[in-house]
Amino acid sequence: MTNDEEHLVAMDIPINERDTQYPLPMQGSYVDDDDMGFYKYKTFKDKHELISLLKLASVKKYQRFKPVKNSKDVYCVRCVDPADVIGPYIHQRFLNGKGPSTKEIRNITQDEIGCKISYWKSWKASEIAKAIIRGTPAHSYTVLDAYNYMLRTVNEGSKTSLKIDDKERFKYFFVSYRSWIRGFVHMRKVLAVDRTFLRGLYEEVLLSVVAQDTKNHIFHVSFCVVDKECDASYEYFFEKLLDIVPNTTELCIIFYRHPSIRKMVSKIYSEAHHGCCTRHLAENARNEFHCMDFLGHFYHATKAYRRDVFNDHFEEIRYINAEIADYLENVGFHKWSRAYFPGNRSTIIIAVVGTTATVVPTTAAVVGQLETVVPATDCWKPAVVCIQILKNFGFYISEREFPITALFDAISRRWSEIFHEWRMSYVNLTTIFVPSAENKIMTNKNLGNKLLVHRIDEDMFTITWESGVSMVDPRRKTCSCRESDLDKIPYSHAMAALRSKFGDEYGNMIYEYSSSYYKVESYVLAYVDPIFPVPAEEFWNAPPEILPRRVPPPEKKTKWGRKQMKRVPGVAAEISKKNFKNCSLCRRFGHKKTTCPTKRDGDVGTSRGIGS
Known part of the structure; x- marks a missing residue:
């Protein structure tokens, strides 16, 4: 039994509510043991323990109580909201992250407490639990x-x-x-x-x-x-x-x-x-003109280092949809293209x-779309x-x-x-640069070993490769292909020039001609x-x-x-599944072979995309 007088509540009981109250004498009164933990002469640690057990029992028995009179000998209760009991009971489940959903709370209440509650009570209990934690x-x-x-x-x-x-x-x-x-x-x-x-x-x-x-x-x-x-x-x-x-x-x-x-x-x-x-720009264009065949060329154009490569992809965009090309042109190439951008966008394009x-x-859907397109x-x-x-x-x-x-x-x-x-x-790590940069250096070194180098003067080299000739100036750390200029790490052309200038020792000089941004020390700092x-x-x-x-x-x-919790579909929303029809002719998405823009009059496509 408890004899806690710190929480005494003096409250008059209205006459019209006396019949609905259930006085629980704290000494000498008989209470049947109905599997709720109450029995004759039960002793409680304090009044808080009595209140907690009483509320839990009220939920199990579908009876909701609220204290209306509190004295040394008598504790009177009447109906209360079960959410006030369930919220503190489940609040530990909200410590990490979002916590259980309203449906899960209803299942927890039924499995562990043995009572059924409505969706509204479940939601209210979750709000009480969140308020306790946060x-x-x-x-x-x-x-x-x-x-x-x-x-x-x-x-x-x-x-x-x-x-x-x-x-x-x-x-x-x-x-x-x-x-x-x-x-x-x-x-x-x-x-x-x-x-x-x-x-x-x-x-x-x-x-x-x-x-x-x-x-x-x-x-x-x-x-x-x-x-x-x-x-x-x-x-x-x-x-x-x-x-x-x-x-x-x-x-x-x-x-x-x-x-x-x-x-x-x-x-x-x-x-x-x-x-x-660029991703917002691409999604706006796709939603506005209901076309996604241009996306591949668009993202290649955004990442192009040279303007001639950018122009080739942009012409393909114009061939696919002239309206999209005009839209992108009105935005301004210098706003979204690496080739025309006055600064250095690096790899952050979105x-x-x-x-x-x-x-x-x-x-998962977005990641799958990006990997598929x-x-x-x-x-x-x-x-x-x-x-x-x-x-x-x-x-x-x-x-x-x-x-x-x-x-x-x-x-x-x-x-x-x-x-x-x-x-x-x-x-x-024992390497000078981070692993991704080291791998890139190794790849560029292997490509640079296959290129033909002509030395013009002390610091100027011409590099002959399959698509033309590039001019490299190691002193200024520049190359006409612009890859070394923007990535701040020697590209294959610059690797060939460094090999010609420093001989077999050029491997140690690569780090001197690269940005300190790639150093392991900078990353750790x-x-x-x-x-x-x-x-x-x-x-x-x-x-x-x-x-x-x-x-x-x-x-x-x-x-x-x-209150709306789910996002309204719009820009950057999930691409509908109907747009992912694979064309058997060009292997692009968004159309079938019968409506393929690359199909010529008289051609009949096969499942392997080969005309008969």
Whole structure:
């Protein structure tokens, strides 16, 4: 029995409710043992144990109770919501990730507790469990100022900024960890900008900027949660980013064609080179003109180093569909083509951080489509890049519905693990460059050994190959084919020139004529700084002037009907299966041999694509 007087509740019982109450005397009263754990003279550790067992028994017996009178000798209860019992019972299942679905909660309740609940009660129990683990969305905004202080404290050197509007409500929250800031120094100065919509109660937008390392891994630079996507939010985002990434001519920024991004990037990063996301561009063209036969030539054109190669693929696009060619031409070759781009886009040709987060429910389908439409060969890297992005960002799907503090806790925890994993994978390597660069050097060396070299002067060479003649200047690290210029690693033409200049010792000089970006040391230094998670709220030691400060959440956007959780199909959506009909003549997708554009009058195609 319990004799806990700390939780005594003095409450008058209405007369009309006396018949519906069930007093449970705590001493001397008889209660049948009905497999619920209650029997005569049962002793409880404290009143909390009694309440927990009583609530659990109420769920099993389909009886819902609520305490209405609490004294030393009597504990009176009446009906309550079973979700209040089921939520704490299953909250441990939400510690890692999204947790069980409403259907799974109903099965758990039936199997483990032995009762059936409705879908509504199951959903409500899941919300209670999430609130126990992660807190409520409103509370996360309330403590955001103190959370901001603790984030900067445990990750000294990080850049954060919290802005409120005229009504003292939340507006923007910018975060860039010290590890990201120091690691970006060892990355190529190419950034991809995108956004994704959060699924929380207040429907915020998550803006992001990423770079890319030598293994095509995504490297975060900053995040920013804003109330909505507009000119003001992007201006704030890029102004804070300017403190981390300076505005120089070496910088290249890739983004999808949102007018606010284009406007603010041109305003704040006026010296940098600007380009558009080629995957967004390709999907827009495919959806607008209902044609996907051009995709292979389009992606080859985007990756072409020389303009003559680009022109050959673009003419094929014009032959397939002249409207698509005009559309791409109006966008501007310098916005999406490597051959015409004034800066160096590197291998980052797509800005799909936000897109990835929205299409991950169909990740397998997207990856399959990319691998099917165009093979991920050395001459075509977008499939490799996009597949890697999809794999890296799959964990953001469930986190999109987290409260804002829980969201950044998940981000820091996940990237802390990734930094450690990628750092330890290369820390013991004995090679000078990372394995992918070493393999490329070996391949280029073998190709360069087969080329004919003519030395013009001390630093000028002509290289004869199957498609023409190239001019190589090792002193300036340039080649007329432009591959060595842009990749910052000697191509086969440059390898042949280095072999002619340095003889048998040219193997050691290759690293001198390559970018330090490929060094194992640079890769490890990029991930050497750990990311520390913010401790639990009860362990915060913020100053007294910050702890009581409360930030009201943004105004809630109330909409009719049930909240939509699945993405509306649109740009970058899953390609319908009907578009993947394989033509037996040209082996392309999207049409049959009877409608093949390459079929000539009088030709009859066979299953092997050979005319009879």
